[in-house]
Amino acid sequence: MGKKVTTAITPTREEDYPMWYQEVVKASEMAEKSPVRGCMVIRPWGYTLWENISSQLDEMFKETGVKNAYFPLFIPLSYLEKEAEHVEGFAKECAVVTHHKLEQGENKKLVPAGELAEPLIVRPTSETIIGESMSKWVSSYRDLPVLINQWANVVRWEMRTRIFLRTSEFLWQEGHTAHANEEEARERTLMMLNVYTKFVEECLAMPVVRGSKTPSERFPGAVDTMCIEAMMQDKKALQAGTSHFLGQNFAKGSDIKFQNADKQEQFAWTTSWGVSTRMIGGMIMTHGDDDGVIMPPRVAPSHVVLLPIYRKDEERAEIMAYTQALAAELRQIRYHGRKIVVEIDDRDIGGARGWDWVKKGIPLRAEIGPKDMANDSVFLGRRDKSARDKTGVKKDTFVDGLCDLLDEIQDTYFQRAKAFMAANTVDIDDKKAFYDFYKSRKGIHGGFAMSHWCGNDACEAKIKEDLSVTIRCIPFDSPQEKGECICCGKPSNKRVLFSKAY
């Protein structure tokens, strides 16, 4: 019998994947549940990750000419009524503000007072209000394009929540653009999907499949919904970003009109695109292992933790001076535009200290004891290796090679995730094999099946009903190829990506 390897996280991924996720988030101190049902407190280690995600994305948006703006938290009820007109049995889960005051009632209890004439909705998106603003801002072709983005909190009341993956309040960005012609709007839709792809693959080290949604999975009102889909370690898909080409539908709804160069009035062509803190959940489930979270260096809240080790008080001053000097040296280095962030952890808590940082997923841990110092070295642990696999490295080698080392770790994570996705993506042409692929594996969800689909909504619905498997996208790079629909057997000329999904 092999010796059981102890892991920092219980249960392991294999034992109970959903519980593993919860424990990993908790152990990393990234976020925790709040007293308000379905809302989270994002702690510094998690929020700094979000800052690194949002600031890098923001820079990429701005390079394409997008500017940020801010729209009100509240939406008048009447704005949603138009939408509701088109939807049978409309019911929308959202936070409704009905009063603007609290007063002291009986027994010192507080009671809502000052009822509003018209209730307000806490924005589930700012779409309607951005549309109205654009309609005021645009009158001539000279005012186009309008390229707007908003970073904000939004609320969608959720009954079953999981931190980062599905919360009643979450943080996101929503981009909205208006153009004078269809071609430019279509280009923008793809451009923003490509920005997401580049960011998610290069910075989050998550390989994705790019494609378009089927009509039934499209965003309401969209002519084309493009998305990127990533594979989690339980082999389910997670949509990591979407970009919508809305044609003139949204402009008609919001009355975004302009006079073209020939003095003719036309509706604008619009797009919208967004990613959210859900991305963090995807990153955790892509890379995390049984020792905790794994942070890709490009977005890691900190790159290196220095762990001074001294047994006697006499040693302390010297070790700390060496540690501080090394930290100062490292902080001069820039890694992909960001200064190297160094933590110094001198807590006297024994072995738990190193494990805390493993669980947080910091790329590098450098222990510094009297021997290391005498040797002008550090004792280095890498998060891409086993936690116990540490080696002595000369300090200068460490400093000079830091960026290359971080790039190497970043690439290791990406290649590992890519290999995992490739190993769990299979072409399936046989219906029984397809059903078997998704059936009866406890906690494991088959993977990505590339199978033919005739294009019929009914086949899509049938598979969803039977297996809870959906078409995640029609991949852009899926070649034209004759085949038979995995559901009905009718002719198809392209494989699509099926999977269970978050």
Added chain:
Amino acid sequence: MGKKVTTAITPTREEDYPMWYQEVVKASEMAEKSPVRGCMVIRPWGYTLWENISSQLDEMFKETGVKNAYFPLFIPLSYLEKEAEHVEGFAKECAVVTHHKLEQGENKKLVPAGELAEPLIVRPTSETIIGESMSKWVSSYRDLPVLINQWANVVRWEMRTRIFLRTSEFLWQEGHTAHANEEEARERTLMMLNVYTKFVEECLAMPVVRGSKTPSERFPGAVDTMCIEAMMQDKKALQAGTSHFLGQNFAKGSDIKFQNADKQEQFAWTTSWGVSTRMIGGMIMTHGDDDGVIMPPRVAPSHVVLLPIYRKDEERAEIMAYTQALAAELRQIRYHGRKIVVEIDDRDIGGARGWDWVKKGIPLRAEIGPKDMANDSVFLGRRDKSARDKTGVKKDTFVDGLCDLLDEIQDTYFQRAKAFMAANTVDIDDKKAFYDFYKSRKGIHGGFAMSHWCGNDACEAKIKEDLSVTIRCIPFDSPQEKGECICCGKPSNKRVLFSKAY
């Protein structure tokens, strides 16, 4: 009779200051009213300013060891009940969420449904929930200090609103720190006030008076409330930032306890500090003139606009190439850590184009016509000079001297505001003179009176009632000096700062 000088903004500051403010904001396209009462839409020109403010402040916070986190938008009603217990006739203006769903009622009208068991409040601050989190995070002296900041939107229901200055929803940051001893917490309170002072004076070019609030003007629960006060051009004060030393009061209310090195349980010592989008209103009212907003270069959304001028289509290509090349060259330059931001405005709308940028307050406008190009020059307008005062400058001189020129403009704004504040700050020792200072000047509000105060709440209240004048602060640099209270004539040993205020 002198010729009336035409201004870009009507009315002028002198004619109607409050209306001038509204018109200036509108003309600059910084922000506008939203369909939701009391909320604003912050347009790109205003939001980019906020980004420049928040990112620079954020960097300064982080240099002092502060990390950002995020707390839920909603606060359970019960959290406010504790607070209400201590307040007679408690009535709080805030947005109350009572339902979590919308359903279609009669006539396709939407009605709130899914009533919550306990109403939720949209955060007016995150204080209570941050306190609860800290109480969970802190158990040992090793966990201290906790240095947390949050950038977020908050809501306080306002009946009379003015864009940036008082809105129901606004953007702000709130810092909260917990410490193991009083001294460290007091140091932190002053440290953050100094961060605000440095930022407001150096980046917003607004001179301020630093001091402590009187007991009656303190933040509820604070042992000491420090503030910075700026003077607007109507001579009223605007509080541009506050930093509170809360002693152990807040820790007792939120149960933030820790075990010290001697294993004794103690309450932590806490601070809180914040600034908001209100700061933008203060910046506008400090610098703006009758031609519109004036943006100090250190925070300006853009530094330079290039205005290509061509009469014939043949000229266009060459002029645009010259313009683009100049823009590329300028964008290589870093000004106080930020890349120079260049706008190119080639709209064919005549003289209105230049005026648009004057009204937006951009520091520099460079016209580029065929003659300028032939001369390898630009025709330069500076926002710190009259809009019609433009001069030819060699392109290389312009590029090489850009940072110095921006610094010069920045300093001009600061010195001008400082001189204005000095000219309108007077020592007053006579009660009648004091009352005259604040009476019967239509739209002008006297200024800052440095007068003696006995320390009695009643005197403070009397002056507030008679004149709507309050003690803005007890300035740190007000020397010990014998005198008589401006209200009751009793002995005083220090002058305090009186003023009308926003």
